[in-house]
Amino acid sequence: MHSFKAAQAIALTNSDVYCHSQSPFYLRGEEGGRNGARFADLGELEQSTGSGFHHDDAVNLSRSSMYNDLKASNVSVVSSNNLQFGGLNNSLGSAEMVSSGTGVDSSQFMSHKGTIMAVGGGGGGGGGGGGGMGNGQFENWGDSGVVADHSQQTDTSTDTDDKNQYPGIHNERLIDMDSLDQLKGKIGDQKALRRLAQNREAARKSRMRKKAYVQQLETSRLKLTQLEQELKRARQQQGMFVASGYSGDHSLGGNGALAFDIDYARWLDEHQRLINDLRSAVNSHVGDTEMRLLVEGVMSHYDEIFRLKSIGAKSDVFHMLSGMWKTPAERCFMWLGGFRCSEVLKILGNQIEPLTEQQLVGICNLQQSSQQAEDALSQGMEALQQSLVETLSSNSLAPRNSGNVADYMGQMAIAMSKLATLENFLHQADLLRQQTLQQLQRILTTRQAARALLAISDYRSRLRALSSLWLARPKE
Amino acid sequence: MQYQSESRNYYSSSTTGQGGADPLERVVRLASGSAVVIFSVSTCCMCHAVKRLFCGMGVNPTVYELDQDPRGQEIERALSQLLGGGSAVPVVFIGGKLVGAMDRVMASHIGGTLVPLLKEAGALWL
Numbered sequence: 001m002h003s004f005k006a007a008q009a010i011a012l013t014n015s016d017v018y019c020h021s022q023s024p025f026y027l028r029g030e031e032g033g034r035n036g037a038r039f040a041d042l043g044e045l046e047q048s049t050g051s052g053f054h055h056d057d058a059v060n061l062s063r064s065s066m067y068n069d070l071k072a073s074n075v076s077v078v079s080s081n082n083l084q085f086g087g088l089n090n091s092l093g094s095a096e097m098v099s100s101g102t103g104v105d106s107s108q109f110m111s112h113k114g115t116i117m118a119v120g121g122g123g124g125g126g127g128g129g130g131g132g133m134g135n136g137q138f139e140n141w142g143d144s145g146v147v148a149d150h151s152q153q154t155d156t157s158t159d160t161d162d163k164n165q166y167p168g169i170h171n172e173r174l175i176d177m178d179s180l181d182q183l184k185g186k187i188g189d190q191k192a193l194r195r196l197a198q199n200r201e202a203a204r205k206s207r208m209r210k211k212a213y214v215q216q217l218e219t220s221r222l223k224l225t226q227l228e229q230e231l232k233r234a235r236q237q238q239g240m241f242v243a244s245g246y247s248g249d250h251s252l253g254g255n256g257a258l259a260f261d262i263d264y265a266r267w268l269d270e271h272q273r274l275i276n277d278l279r280s281a282v283n284s285h286v287g288d289t290e291m292r293l294l295v296e297g298v299m300s301h302y303d304e305i306f307r308l309k310s311i312g313a314k315s316d317v318f319h320m321l322s323g324m325w326k327t328p329a330e331r332c333f334m335w336l337g338g339f340r341c342s343e344v345l346k347i348l349g350n351q352i353e354p355l356t357e358q359q360l361v362g363i364c365n366l367q368q369s370s371q372q373a374e375d376a377l378s379q380g381m382e383a384l385q386q387s388l389v390e391t392l393s394s395n396s397l398a399p400r401n402s403g404n405v406a407d408y409m410g411q412m413a414i415a416m417s418k419l420a421t422l423e424n425f426l427h428q429a430d431l432l433r434q435q436t437l438q439q440l441q442r443i444l445t446t447r448q449a450a451r452a453l454l455a456i457s458d459y460r461s462r463l464r465a466l467s468s469l470w471l472a473r474p475k476e
Numbered sequence: 477m478q479y480q481s482e483s484r485n486y487y488s489s490s491t492t493g494q495g496g497a498d499p500l501e502r503v504v505r506l507a508s509g510s511a512v513v514i515f516s517v518s519t520c521c522m523c524h525a526v527k528r529l530f531c532g533m534g535v536n537p538t539v540y541e542l543d544q545d546p547r548g549q550e551i552e553r554a555l556s557q558l559l560g561g562g563s564a565v566p567v568v569f570i571g572g573k574l575v576g577a578m579d580r581v582m583a584s585h586i587g588g589t590l591v592p593l594l595k596e597a598g599a600l601w602l
Contacts, residue, residue: 425521
């Protein structure tokens with residue numbers, strides 16, 4: 001809180017002093033009954049959520065039109081029954097007191113007997129004054145005489161440009177000068193005045209900067225939500241197109257891919273959240289039980305994606321195998337619809353050290369067995385492809401001959417049944433991944449498992465980031 | 477890998493009687509005949525994967541191709557029942573004991589129980 005020393009005991013916040021230029025009479029004081037440190041919050045962002053102008057109670061007399069969009073939280077109502085300037089009181093007690101020329105309806109000024117309303121210097125970004133003034137929340141200046149800051153004069157003298165900005169205040173300013181002329185004589189410290197003016201200037205500038213920044217943030221936030229909505233709409237439309245393209249039963253198949261994509265996106269968000277929790281737990285050295293709970297949480301969340309994948313495979317196995325739901329880099333290096341188990345263990349590297357002898361043996365065995373299982377499944381897939389080639393390239397399919405139509409259909413039926421095994425391969429691959437993770441958890445201690453999960457997750461999110469970087473790279 | 481025709485085994489041990497033998501009994505008998513026994517279908521790719529798995533480990537399994545067997549269908553049905561429905565092949569027996577289908581085999585391998593089982597049955601030497 002800036003306090004202002006003047007001839008009289010005045011409690012004023014420095015930064016608000018400038019506001020005189022916007023209102024003829026400006027009083028500020030300690031945070032009486034209001035939320036504490038409100039004035040100190042000047043320049044901080046206002047958390048106003050549209051409390052709007054409390055037209056009944058307060059008027060936002062922020063000095064620039066920029067502040068207009070801000071909610072009326074900038075208002076600080078000051079009342080004092082102890083004004084030492086009776087003249088002021090009289091002249092300013094009327095309803096047509098101040099209009100800052102910002103479009104505020106001055107007729108909504110409250111004029112209370114002996115009370116004067118003034119506007120808090122709208123904190124940059126509308127923070128400052130804090131939430132809209134509630135009814136009757138007037139500052140009580142107590143017994144200290146509240147004086148319109150003498151610096152008001154300085155203000156008017158130094159802020160000549162303000163006069164131009166706020167034409168509406170001209171008249172009021174003149175009134176000010178007359179009534180405050182008497183103040184001039186009372187306070188004569190020019191240096192202090194200049195300093196104050198400079199402070200005010202600086203404060204005002206920073207508030208304006210902050211206001212501009214906040215506005216930028218607000219607009220980009222709005223844009224973001226708009227984009228999200230558009231995306232959602234587009235996705236829904238896409239889903240509708242797909243659905244309408246198929247008849248009855250197939251519509252589910254068409255939507256299976258889309259449904260999985262949406263589920264996967266949601267799963268990924270949840271996964272990130274769990275991983276972040278785990279990370280903060282690892283960094284803050286929580287107890288073992290809590291750590292184990294977190295690890296279990298991540299592991300069972302992995303189970304969830306395998307479950308989703310098997311549902312997705314039932315409706316659209318090619319979509320799952322194509323990896324279109326992954327980012328390009330992930331897709332390139334994936335194996336049978338997901339990550340490679342043997343790769344996972346290599347990712348861990350030395351992050352899970354130190355390992356006991358037994359653990360080391362276990363890890364080596366896991367590496368070897370996962371590699372062997374992977375190879376077996378890969379060879380199975382190759383055999384599948386080979387047999388499909390044989391079936392589809394069979395001679396009986398070639399020439400268009402009525403006698404061969406039956407053969408054709410027969411071969412196609414065989415090919416169809418071979419394709420049906422794709423789902424089984426995908427299923428086995430996912431089981432392999434799931435079991436590798438589970439075995440890893442069995443071998444490692446809780447803390448090691450936590451670090452392992454973090455390492456795996458980090459690797460995959462970096463791979464995703466790599467995809468984005470690659471896509472955004474400047475093309476020669 | 478040794479491919480055996482089931483009928484040959486059947487004839488060689490035909491003392492128990494002809495076609496009345498329970499397919500499940502036959503399965504058990506065949507399974508006990510070797511350290512590692514795989515029931516397969518020649519065109520099945522998953523069976524191929526299982527075979528590759530064992531060969532990759534250095535094991536020499538005995539394979540019965542049920543589609544090349546006159547009574548293969550019965551055995552397939554029996555195996556399917558044994559596994560509780562679903563596909564009958566591939567099925568793996570080690571040391572005369574049922575291990576299961578592909579998923580069980582792989583789970584056991586990842587879990588580290590397959591290799592000791594193989595060693596116990598004498599199919600694998602370190």
